[in-house]
Structure formats: structure tokens, C-alpha cells
Amino acid sequence: MNAAPTATVSAGPILDISELSVALPSWADRPQAVKQVSLQIGAGETLCVVGESGSGKSVMARAILRLLPEPQVRIVDGRVLLEGEDLAHADDKRMRAVRGGKIAMIFQEPMVALNPLMTIGRQIDEILEAHTDWGKAERRRRVVATFEDVRLPDPARIFGAYPHELSGGQRQRVMIAMSLVLEPRLIIADEPTTALDVTTEAQILSLLKELQQRHGTALLFITHNFGVVAEIADRVAVMRRGEVVEHGDAEEVLTRPRHPYTRALIEAVPSLVPRKGIAGTDKSAAEPILEIRRLDKIYGRRAQGASWLTRWMPGLGRGRRQAVHAVNQIDLDVKRGSAVAVVGESGSGKSTLARCLIGLEQADAGSVKIAGNEIVGLSRSAWRPLRSRVQMVFQDPFASLNPRTSVGDIIARGAILQGEAPDAAMSQARELLTLVGLEPKAAERYPHEFSGGQRQRIGIARALAVKPDILIADEPVSALDVSVQKQVLDLLDSLRRRFGLTMLFITHDLRVAAHVCEEIVVLKSGRIVEHGKTAEIFADPRHEYTRALLSSVPGRDWQLRLVGSSAGPGTD
Amino acid sequence: MTRPFWIRLVANPRAAFGLVWLGLVVLAALAAPLIAQADPFAITGSPFARPFGESGLGTDSLGRSVWSGLVFGARTTLLIAVIATLSAVAFGGLVGALAGFYGGRIDDLLMRLTEFFQTIPSFIFAILLVAMLSPSATSVVVAIATVSWPPIARVVRGEVLTLRSREFVQAAITLGERDAAILLRQILPNALSPLIVTGSLLVATAILTESALSFLGLGAPNLMSWGFMVGAGRSFLRDAWWLVAIPGVAILLTVLSINLVGEALNDALNPRLRTP
Numbered sequence: 075m076n077a078a079p080t081a082t083v084s085a086g087p088i089l090d091i092s093e094l095s096v097a098l099p100s101w102a103d104r105p106q107a108v109k110q111v112s113l114q115i116g117a118g119e120t121l122c123v124v125g126e127s128g129s130g131k132s133v134m135a136r137a138i139l140r141l142l143p144e145p146q147v148r149i150v151d152g153r154v155l156l157e158g159e160d161l162a163h164a165d166d167k168r169m170r171a172v173r174g175g176k177i178a179m180i181f182q183e184p185m186v187a188l189n190p191l192m193t194i195g196r197q198i199d200e201i202l203e204a205h206t207d208w209g210k211a212e213r214r215r216r217v218v219a220t221f222e223d224v225r226l227p228d229p230a231r232i233f234g235a236y237p238h239e240l241s242g243g244q245r246q247r248v249m250i251a252m253s254l255v256l257e258p259r260l261i262i263a264d265e266p267t268t269a270l271d272v273t274t275e276a277q278i279l280s281l282l283k284e285l286q287q288r289h290g291t292a293l294l295f296i297t298h299n300f301g302v303v304a305e306i307a308d309r310v311a312v313m314r315r316g317e318v319v320e321h322g323d324a325e326e327v328l329t330r331p332r333h334p335y336t337r338a339l340i341e342a343v344p345s346l347v348p349r350k351g352i353a354g355t356d357k358s359a360a361e362p363i364l365e366i367r368r369l370d371k372i373y374g375r376r377a378q379g380a381s382w383l384t385r386w387m388p389g390l391g392r393g394r395r396q397a398v399h400a401v402n403q404i405d406l407d408v409k410r411g412s413a414v415a416v417v418g419e420s421g422s423g424k425s426t427l428a429r430c431l432i433g434l435e436q437a438d439a440g441s442v443k444i445a446g447n448e449i450v451g452l453s454r455s456a457w458r459p460l461r462s463r464v465q466m467v468f469q470d471p472f473a474s475l476n477p478r479t480s481v482g483d484i485i486a487r488g489a490i491l492q493g494e495a496p497d498a499a500m501s502q503a504r505e506l507l508t509l510v511g512l513e514p515k516a517a518e519r520y521p522h523e524f525s526g527g528q529r530q531r532i533g534i535a536r537a538l539a540v541k542p543d544i545l546i547a548d549e550p551v552s553a554l555d556v557s558v559q560k561q562v563l564d565l566l567d568s569l570r571r572r573f574g575l576t577m578l579f580i581t582h583d584l585r586v587a588a589h590v591c592e593e594i595v596v597l598k599s600g601r602i603v604e605h606g607k608t609a610e611i612f613a614d615p616r617h618e619y620t621r622a623l624l625s626s627v628p629g630r631d632w633q634l635r636l637v638g639s640s641a642g643p644g645t646d
Numbered sequence: 647m648t649r650p651f652w653i654r655l656v657a658n659p660r661a662a663f664g665l666v667w668l669g670l671v672v673l674a675a676l677a678a679p680l681i682a683q684a685d686p687f688a689i690t691g692s693p694f695a696r697p698f699g700e701s702g703l704g705t706d707s708l709g710r711s712v713w714s715g716l717v718f719g720a721r722t723t724l725l726i727a728v729i730a731t732l733s734a735v736a737f738g739g740l741v742g743a744l745a746g747f748y749g750g751r752i753d754d755l756l757m758r759l760t761e762f763f764q765t766i767p768s769f770i771f772a773i774l775l776v777a778m779l780s781p782s783a784t785s786v787v788v789a790i791a792t793v794s795w796p797p798i799a800r801v802v803r804g805e806v807l808t809l810r811s812r813e814f815v816q817a818a819i820t821l822g823e824r825d826a827a828i829l830l831r832q833i834l835p836n837a838l839s840p841l842i843v844t845g846s847l848l849v850a851t852a853i854l855t856e857s858a859l860s861f862l863g864l865g866a867p868n869l870m871s872w873g874f875m876v877g878a879g880r881s882f883l884r885d886a887w888w889l890v891a892i893p894g895v896a897i898l899l900t901v902l903s904i905n906l907v908g909e910a911l912n913d914a915l916n917p918r919l920r921t922p
Contacts, residue, residue: 432820454825461822474813478835488821536817 086158087114088259088292089138094152094162096130096137096316107133107147109316115260115292120283122295122303122324124339125313126555131296134313135262137162138294139177140169157259175205178253182265184245188237195233198252205256220251224281242420243274247281254285260292267302271419271582276626279305298556300343301585301629304328312336328632342560344589346633348608363543363576364408364431369440369450371401371426371600400426401437402600410543413570413577415587415608417623418597424580427597428548431578432466433457445543462492465537467566469549471529475521481507481532482517488540499539506535510565527558531565538569545570548580563590584627588612596620654914661910664903671900675720682714686870690714697888704888706879712892715870719893722871723900726783727852730790734852735845737791738798743829745799746806757803760796768793772855776864783866786859790852801844805837839915843908850904857897872897 096108107130115121125131136142138154140161154161156176161169173179181187189197195217202213214233221229224247237245246266253261263282267275283306286293295306303310307324312333320333331337374397400423408414418424429435430450431442437450444463452460465488468474475484485503490496504514510531521529530550537545547566551559567590570577581587587594587608594611596604596619604617615621624630655661674681684690689709697704702713745756763771772789779785809815810833818832857873859865865874872893879889 434816434819454819458822461820466817466820468813468817470813474817476814476818476832476836479831487818487823491822533817536821540821 087116088157089113089115089294090153090155091134091138092153092155094134094137094154095150096133096142097148097150099146104315106150106316108137110152111313111316111318112152113311113318113321115294117259117292118286118290120286120293120295120306120308122297122307122310123313124297124300124303124310126298126339126557128315129313130316131313132264135179135264135294135296138262139173139179140164141173141179171205174201174258175256176258177260177262178256178258180246180249180253180261180263180266183269184242184249185237187249188245190237192236193233194235194237194240194248198248198255201252201255216255217251220255221248223254223285224248224251226251241274242270243277246270246274246278250278250282250285254289254291257289258291260294261286262294262296264296265298266295268297268299272584272626272628273419273622275302275628276305279628282306299628300328300340300556301627301633304629304632312339329636339556342557343629343633344560344563344583344585346585346588346612346627346630348588348592348612360409360411362407363410363445364406364578365441365443366404366406366408366431367441367443369401369404369427369430369442370399370438371423371430371435372438373398373400373426399600401430404440404600404602406595406602406605408544408576408578410576411574412593413567413579413591414593414595415579415581415591416595416597417581417584417587419582419623421599422597423600424582424597425548426600428466428546428578428580432464432546433460458491461488462540463542464544464546465540465542467530467533467537467545467547467550470553471526471533472553474533475529477521479520480517481519481521481524484521484532485517485535485539488536492540503535503539506538507532509538509569510535511561525558526554527562530554530558530562534562534566534569538573541573542575544576544578546578546580549582550579551586552581552583559586560589566590584623596623651914655910658910658913660906664906664910667899667903668907671720671896671903672724674717675724678717678721682711682717684711684714686710686714686718687868688714694882694886697892703892704886706875706886706889707882712875712888715875716872716893716896718870719872719875720896722783722866722869723853723856723873723897726786726790726856726866726871727849730787730794730852730856731845731848733787733791734795734848735798735841738795739802739834739841741795742799742802742804743806743834746803747810747825747829747833749807753803756799760799763793764796766793769855769858772859773862773864776859781864781867783869786856786864786866789859790855793855794848794851798841798844798848801840802837805840806833809833809836843912843915846904846908846911850901850908853897853901853904 091111091113094108094111095106098105098107111134113121123131123134133142133147137149138161142148149162152162156172161172164172188194195214198217198220199213202208202216206213208216218229218233221232226232226244226247232240232244232248240248249266267278270278279302282293285291297303303324310322310324310327311318312320312327312335314335320327320331320336327336328340331340402423404427416424416427426435430437433449433452440450442449444460447460449457449460482500482503485506486496486499489499489502494502500517504517507514507516512528512531516524521532524532550566551562554562563586566577569575577591579587579591592608594606594608595602596617598619604611604615604620611620612624615624656665687710690711691705691709693705693707693709695705697712702711703716704712706712741756741760745753772793775789775792776785779788815828815832818828823831856865856871857876860871860873861877863877865871875893876890879886883890
């Protein structure tokens with residue numbers, strides 16, 4: 075019924091969403107996940123939808139493809155016109171043809187989106203089989219050509235490979251190839267680079283952009299990261315609680331945001347300009363509180379799980395695992411009162427290093443001295459007196475607090491274990507809660523009553539309760555929304571100065587590192603490749619890998635420009 | 647946002663039925679001497695009196711009251727099943743917790759032991775145990791507990807394994823908490839829900855095993871139980887159907903109720919299915 079008019083349409087938008095509303099079930103925190111959203115995307119155009127968790131951006135993207143968990147979550151109002159055809163009211167058969175055919179979707183986690191038991195080639199071949207009537211040889215030609223298009227190395231090998239044989243970046247390229255193979259009019263990408271390392275992210279973003287220009291596809295890009303927006307967007311829509319609060323040209327929104335919420339979000343992006351050393355606190359003279367010498371940790375050589383059974387019967391599984399040198403001959407001195415960022419991509423060994431320092435992993439060789447005390451080779455009970463020296467803030471605030479223990483008990487426990495009387499420990503816990511910006515009466519409540527940022531504050535209070543000298547923070551903000559990230563970082567920074575803490579900050583995010591640390595250690599495959607003052611490394615990276623990391627930070631040019639024009643986010 | 651646990655449980659009609667029946671059985675067992683005057687082994691009237699007549703639920707081949715047997719039998723059956731299950735939960739829970747928490751060689755050893763017990767057909771194993779220990783209430787409890795702890799150990803081990811790698815447990819380690827305290831304060835409270843569900847379903851299995859043992863004459867002597875009543879009545883099935891049917895239906899309804907409640911507990915406690 076729509077074949078005649080749409081065949082010649084080219085000037086109008088590919089996708090025209092008008093007044094779209096999606097209802098949530100009665101028990102949700104608000105009646106509508108998406109409220110009266112209107113958006114258009116033209117051919118060859120990239121629209122970025124930005125928002126924090128719970129803003130409804132993903133639900134909106136799924137509503138276009140009608141991938142909602144109906145009937146609880148369903149479209150109640152509005153139209154979704156794809157080249158003039160209303161998808162909001164199309165039947166299931168039509169939607170199947172549209173999905174993959176005219177609109178393709180790229181998901182966040184490629185490992186979950188791919189079937190682990192099917193070869194990559196077969197999974198893409200299946201799409202062509204369903205949507206075209208081509209022969210086998212023709213389909214294969216097309217798949218291999220698409221692999222070349224997304225610049226996968228050795229397409230013939232990839233065709234026969236299984237998902238686990240590829241790297242994360244390659245898997246995401248496969249997902250993009252999958253979405254391109256039918257030459258769709260629109261690609262919806264839901265946080266496609268969030269699970270990737272920065273250098274891989276940069277490659278995928280430039281690939282997406284290049285492919286889009288070559289094929290003239292419309293791209294709807296969902297993200298929470300303003301850096302990514304600056305890299306890729308032509309136009310931006312900012313969503314908050316289901317509504318579009320600001321919508322416009324990317325350049326305009328990024329440099330001159332009008333809505334206060336957009337402004338707050340952009341200001342919350344940590345600046346890439348490295349902090350200067352605090353005046354009068356030059357640490358070069360201070361004695362090292364943490365001395366790491368030739369530290370080694372190897373996984374899988376003789377896996378801890380390896381049983382006597384596998385030794386008798388080596389064919390049984392685990393014996394074949396390859397050894398990974400997670401921490402390789404690391405030497406590092408951390409001076410009292412300094413803040414050192416350990417930066418690296420996934421698999422660089424940065425978390426393993428942290429876990430060795432806090433006694434959650436046993437190093438294989440080398441030496442670590444905390445204020446003169448050797449910790450490598452200590453048993454759990456010999457560790458106990460040292461627990462008040464070094465503490466850790468964990469990554470995931472939703473997993474790091476025992477759901478069945480009250481907040482007060484969680485914080486007070488450490489002090490009680492160090493010999494404090496329970497009453498004194500509890501009143502100290504209340505003081506700590508005030509210190510991290512929560513109400514003292516939060517002590518009686520349970521973790522599920524708090525938001526992610528508040529929970530991370532509780533985690534910080536727990537770590538501080540034993541009055542540690544060294545605080546190790548393992549990606550403490552990577553699970554938080556942007557606007558909360560900055561608050562938590564600032565809290566860590568002020569607490570550190572107030573108590574003269576030494577901080578080891580594990581992160582993959584150079585922005586975060588620059589925001590809180592004067593010193594940076596860059597880790598790659600378990601080795602330190604560069605170590606120095608943050609400002610010096612940012613100005614003049616010596617190692618090739620550091621340079622690659624720095625140039626891959628999404629939105630780098632935009633932020634530097636903002637700072638240059640001084641109209642940028644106000645950093646105090 | 648979410649309704650309280652008890653309300654959710656009772657709002658489920660099948661769970662409500664189960665709870666009501668279980669409540670009646672427990673009440674009858676507790677008040678047995680009050681609601682059934684006669685000793686279950688005492689002869690109260692003429693043999694083979696039909697049920698729902700003047701003699702309550704009828705009498706058996708020796709003239710003993712079926713009602714008394716049912717009520718005192720509930721006592722025996724429930725007591726043995728609950729004690730056996732509690733012992734199985736305690737022992738299986740300990741084995742599973744140690745295996746999951748320490749891993750490595752201890753895990754290998756304990757889990758191979760568990761599998762060894764699982765490979766023996768449980769009912770035949772129970773018969774063997776009672777026969778070896780000579781039939782008594784204690785040996786029935788021991789036999790049932792011995793054959794029913796392995797699934798508990800497996801459930802607890804799985805839970806402990808996942809919980810051990812959770813960050814809040816690691817935080818407890820970095821605070822210097824002792825192993826026993828980590829297990830008791832951090833891990834076990836969070837592993838309770840699957841334990842409660844498995845444990846409640848285990849009571850049903852224990853009732854069936856106890857009844858089957860009594861049916862074979864391997865139950866506790868001098869104690870009336872439902873299985874014993876079915877066993878004693880089976881030779882008169884064609885003349886006096888009620889001798890088998892009444893305790894049989896009691897077993898059926900009780901086991902069914904426990905399963906319904908267990909499933910409802912699972913729905914109410916399992917966060918993945920929770921749609922408040």
C-alpha cells in the first residue's frame with residue numbers, strides 16, 4: 075500500500091518519530107518510559123540520543139523496532155514513520171521484514187548478541203537466507219565483501235571462526251557487518267562502544283562514520299558519553315526521564331547548551347586538562363609508603379582450581395589453559411600523600427595489581443612493602459594487623475555492599491575488627507556518613523534504599539573507617555552516571571587532602587585520571603610502559619601506547635576547544 | 647514498591663491452600679491426645695467398622711481407630727521428616743559451604759564424597775541403612791538425613807561460589823574479617839532463599855521416604871505412622887478400602903501442600919521472577 079509513494083522519496087527524513095509515548099507497567103517509578111518524543115533522521119545523518127540511565131533512551135530505540143517486552147511496556151501513542159510507513163501499527167510479519175532488512179540494530183555487548191555455538195559466517199549467512207533468495211555462493215561472496223568493508227582482517231578465516239576466537243573489537247566489527255549486510259536504511263546503535271577499550275572505541279567510531287558516509291545510511295546512536303557525541307554526532311537529542319529536553323545541531327548543543335540539564339551533564343564530564351600539583355604539597359621529598367619491586371603474577375600456569383584429577387588425567391579441560399602474565403616485573407614507588415593513577419585497558423593487569431596490593435591475590439614473586447612491612451607471601455591472619463593500613467573502594471556499588479546488613483554495620487565493622495568498641499565504632503560510622511555527604515540516620519537503613527552514587531559514598535566511608543594510610547580505588551566511578559561520577563571524584567579528592575591519604579587510583583579513563591591524580595602510571599600487558607607527572611605525560615607522551623591512548627579519548631578536540639574558548643564548563 | 651514477602655506468598659491461591667492444609671496437619675499433630683481420645687494401638691470397637699459412621703473414620707482389622715492412627719501418625723511422620731530434613735540441611739549446608747568457600751582440593755574432596763552418596767539409589771540406600779541400624783525412630787531419621795543431604799550441599803556450594811566472588815565478600819576480606827564470620831555474616835544470609843526452598847521441598851521427600859519405609863515394616867516400631875497404616879491395610883484393600891485410602895490421601899495432600907508452598911516460596915524469594 076505504500077510502495078508507490080516511498081519509492082521516490084529521498085529528500086524527506088528516513089525516520090520520522092512523532093509524539094511517541096511508551097507506557098510502563100503500574101509498578102514502575104513513572105507512568106511512561108518515553109513521553110511525547112519527536113525526532114527525525116535523514117539519509118547519511120547521525121543523530122545521537124544522550125541520557126543517563128533511566129532516561130528512556132534505550133526503550134525509545136527498542137520501540138522503533140517494536141522490541142519492547144509487551145504488553146507491560148508498550149507504545150501507547152504516536153507514530154514511527156520509516157520512509158512514510160508507520161511501524162507503530164505494522165503487523166508482526168511486516169516488522170520481521172523491517173528488522174534486519176530496513177533497520178538494523180547494533181547492541182552494546184557483542185559477545186551476548188552473538189550465538190557462541192555458531193560460526194560467525196553462518197550467523198550472517200542466516201540473515202541473508204531469511205531476507206533474500208540468493209544462492210549459497212552468492213551469499214558467501216556478499217558476507218566476505220561485508221567483512222572487508224568493516225576491515226576485518228582475513229575475512230575467509232573470520233567466516234569460519236566462532237565468536238570466542240575474536241577480540242572484543244573484532245566482534246563489534248562483526249556486529250556492524252551483520253547490520254550492514256542487507257544495506258539497511260537506518261542503523262540503530264545502542265551504546266555500541268561502551269564495553270570496548272578506548273583505542274578500540276576510537277577505531278569503531280571512525281569505522282561507523284566512514285561506512286555511513288559511503289552507504290548514506292541514517293544512524294541513530296544511543297550513548298551516555300558526551301565525548302562520543304562530540305566524535306560522531308551531526309545532531310543531538312538529550313533525554314531525561316523520558317522526555318527530550320534539548321534537541322539540535324551537535325556543534326550548537328555541545329558548545330552552547332541551552333537547557334540547564336544539558337549544561338550540567340557537559341560540565342560533569344571530567345576535564346582532560348591535567349590538574350596541577352597542589353601548591354606547597356610537593357611530594358618529591360616525602361618517603362615512599364608503598365614500594366613495589368619486581369612484582370609478578372601469572373594466571374593459569376598452575377591454576378588454583380587445577381585439581382589432582384587433572385594432573386593424573388591432563389586431558390581434562392583446565393590443564394590446557396594458556397598462562398597469562400597479568401603483572402610482569404612491576405617496580406613502583408608511591409610517596410606518602412600522593413595520588414597515582416594506574417591507567418590501562420582491559421587485560422592490562424591494573425586490577426590484578428590492585429588485588430595483589432590489598433591481599434586478595436597472592437603475588438607469585440617480587441616484593442611489596444607497605445610502610446616497611448613486606449606483604450607478599452603473608453597468610454590471611456598475618457595480613458590482619460595491616461588491614462588498617464590499606465583499604466579499597468570497589469568498582470560496582472551494587473555488588474560491594476551486603477544487601478542484608480544495615481549501612482551502619484557495614485561501615486562500623488572494620489573498626490570493630492580493629493578492636494574498637496561497637497558503640498564507639500557506630501558513632502564514628504555516623505560521623506563518616508556525614509563526612510561523605512549522607513545523613514547520619516542513613517546508618518539504620520539498608521543498601522537497596524540508596525542510589526548508585528550514594529552507595530559508592532557508603533563504600534568510601536567503609537574504607538575510611540579503619541583510618542587507612544593508603545586507599546586503593548578500583549574503577550570507583552565506572553559504574554556510575556556521568557553527573558554522579560564527578561561528585562564522587564570530588565569527594566575522593568577532598569577526603570584525600572583532608573586526611574593526607576595516599577591514593578592509588580585504578581582506571582581505564584584518562585579523563586578521570588587527569589581529574590584526581592598528579593601522577594600517572596600507564597600499564598600495558600602487565601608492564602609499566604610510562605610513569606610520570608600527569609601534566610608532563612599529557613603534554614609530551616613518550617611511549618607510543620600512551621600516545622595512542624591519549625589520541626583515542628573520545629571528544630578530546632571538543633573539550634580542548636571548550637577550554638580554549640573559555641566558554642567551557644567551569645572548573646573551579 | 648514491592649509488597650511484603652508474606653503478603654505475596656499468601657496472595658498465591660495455591661500457596662494459601664498448601665499453608666491451610668499444613669496448618670491443619672500441624673495442629674492435629676500437636677493436639678493429638680486432645681482430639682483423639684484413644685491410643686492408636688488400642689482396640690476401640692469391632693473390626694472393619696465403615697468410616698463416617700458412629701466410629702469416626704472407621705476401624706481397622708483389629709478394631710483400632712483410624713482417626714487416632716491418622717492424628718498420631720501425623721505426629722510421627724512430621725516429626726521424623728522435619729528432624730531428618732533439619733539434620734540434612736545442617737550437614738549438607740556445612741559441606742557445601744566449606745566446599746564452595748575454600749575451593750581447590752577441599753572442594754574436590756567434598757564434592758566427590760557428595761557424588762558418591764548421590765550415585766546410590768536413595769531409597770535402597772535408606773532401606774539398607776535402617777536394616778543395618780535395626781528399625782527405630784532414630785535410625786529412620788539417620789537414614790533419611792543420610793540420603794537427602796547431597797542436593798543441599800550442591801545448592802549451598804553453588805550459592806557460596808557465586809557469593810564468594812562478590813565484591814562485598816571481598817570487602818569483608820580486606821577489612822580483616824575471619825573466615826567463619828565471612829561465611830556466617832556475609833555469605834549464608836544471602837544464600838538463605840534457595841536453602842529454604844530446597845529444604846521445604848526436602849520435607850516432602852522425607853515424608854514419602856518415611857512412609858515407604860514404614861510401609862515395608864522398617865519404620866519406627868511402637869509409633870503409629872501413615873506409611874505403617876497403608877502397609878497394614880493393604881491386605882484388606884478390597885474389603886476395607888478406607889484403611890489404605892485415608893492415610894494415603896493424607897500423605898498425598900501433605901506432600902502436595904509442601905510442594906505448593908515450596909514453589910510459592912521459590913517464586914516469592916527468587917528475585918529473577920519477582921514481578922511485584
